[in-house]
Amino acid sequence: MMKKLLSILLTAFLMPVIAEAQDSVLLRPATHVFTLQTGWGRMRDTYLAPLRYDGTSVGLQYERSRQLRHPMLSNVQHAVLDFMSGDDKGDHSTSWAGRLHYDYTMLWEFRPTGRRPEAGDWRFRAGVWAGIDAGYDYNLKLVNANNPVSVRLCHNIGVAAQAVFYYGWKRRHNVRLQLQAPLAGWALMPEYGASYYETFYLRQGGDYLNFTSLHNQQDLDVRLTTDLQFTKYPIRLGMDWHIETMKIHNITQRYSSLQFVVGIVFSTLPFTRRQASAEYGIDNYQMAY
């Protein structure tokens, strides 16, 4: 069973290489999406305090997706920079958190209609990703303490899925639902009562590097967006739910946010018009999106 799973994963990763060898000329624009997001945020880190902090979150995301030489495969690079600020229930103390995330996703496209999607068509993609997540939580009430900050660092592989519905004239608009969740990885987490003095200054051992899986890490990122193209560049509107929970060494970290998303989408080709004409013999092309 394990062998089968490994061979499927390996095939998925090797597909672009195989495909590259088979197909040499194909216009494959890269789609870039820059989004600004803001909304509600919630955090709890029992390394600092068992209290829940609710407040606002604001973030920036960048997503680059590109079809690979194999027409059914695409890759997505996804980077997130997020900040949260929240107060406890009684409004007595404040906590700040930040998060930097990057992942590389390989998606396989499923076409229920068996042809290139047109208006009214669904497009489904699913695949695997690998990424890194780094963050901190800083409690203002603990400024002078030995544990004012909690640091997070984890590296995961996981699954991702997309469902895209194209609509409107020339399928210019779309609605997409994207889901992403880690399956396994490792995370840096101090032992229950270990101090950062021991961790960073004394560099003493301890069980800091921890295997993570669904038993101790349950994260989910859900993005429901629509791309509306009324001008040259489509705009992206939507919502993003992000949930991170980790429980290791009896330390519980929970972060969640619900953000409204607004952004811009544009496509680029990895060569200039002159190169396109000289190398590929293409004189008139439109940036496909």
Add this chain to the structure above:
Amino acid sequence: MKRYTLLLLLTSLLAFPSCLDDDSLEDDDTYLGNFEACWRALDEHYCFFAEKGVDWDRVYQVYRPYFRDSVTTVTQELRLLDSMLDLLKDGHVNIYAPFNTARYWAWYEDYPQNFDNNLLERHYLGTNYWTAAGFRYGLMGDTVGYIRYENFTASPGETNIDYMLAALNMAKGLIIDVRDNGGGSLTNVPLIASRFGQEEIIYGYMRHKTGPGHDDFSDLKPLRLDARQDGRIYWDAATQPVVVLTNRSAYSATNIFVMAMKASDGVGGRMIKTIGDRTGGGSGMPFSTVLPNGWTLRFSACPMYDRNRISVESGIDPDYKVDMDSVSMVVAHKDDIIEAARDYINAHTRKTYEAE
């Protein structure tokens, strides 16, 4: 039907974040809730229950009814929490409220002070001492070097220490006065103490809680003084004796500094002694948390031990116990502890001065 399905899906997604949170981790912002949070934080994180013989469950049974039935103001609440925390007899256990700080200071208040800053400044330091990065230092009349280090929160750089030791190099010996030094940053301990030896030594051990149980501890992890680094200036304690002056107000990081200096005594022929009174203790590196009412609770979390793996939470005895005599202090303007240190250095120095 499709529309309803989509609506249901969206509603579920909106509700999803709250499903994953667990409010049972948190107590309410009530007198009872704050008591419960304070008691539980200590129950799960405090590191000296066994050493101090405190039955924390019994404390819960005794104090809970007061918070449930009797407390009606925040001042009462703090006073009662303070009396509960006093049972731990630990200077590192505090509650910081906006109007007052719950504290236990009997570790020095119940003992003679053995230090007079006015006497020190007027009759020993004078006005010509040098000062840098928290140190005040100079040479006494009998060429005994003197360093006053008042606070371990003052973090010196390596270069500060180089200059200071170079300036005092001609001294017969060195007095390091850490009386009334209530502690600060633990990182300053090896930074300073490493300059009195050449080789790496283990001066103590530290461990931390690995779970909420009272006996859930990690293995002991060594605390080390660094070996000699090229380009740095070191004190030759084998020829120029070092005396560390202590009193009951030497607490926390200062207590650990005294522990580190005592561990160096005798290594490679070093003469490093402590004179004065027993230190105040405080060997649990403190952690803090926040109570539901926003008050900050501080507590000992990571215990430290000397090189023989013995706890120094209750303080460290000096090599030579000397108390300050009030008559000699007032009449003769003498600090008996400094005088004892000078006598020791004059009797044991091996420093020779070549004729120019």
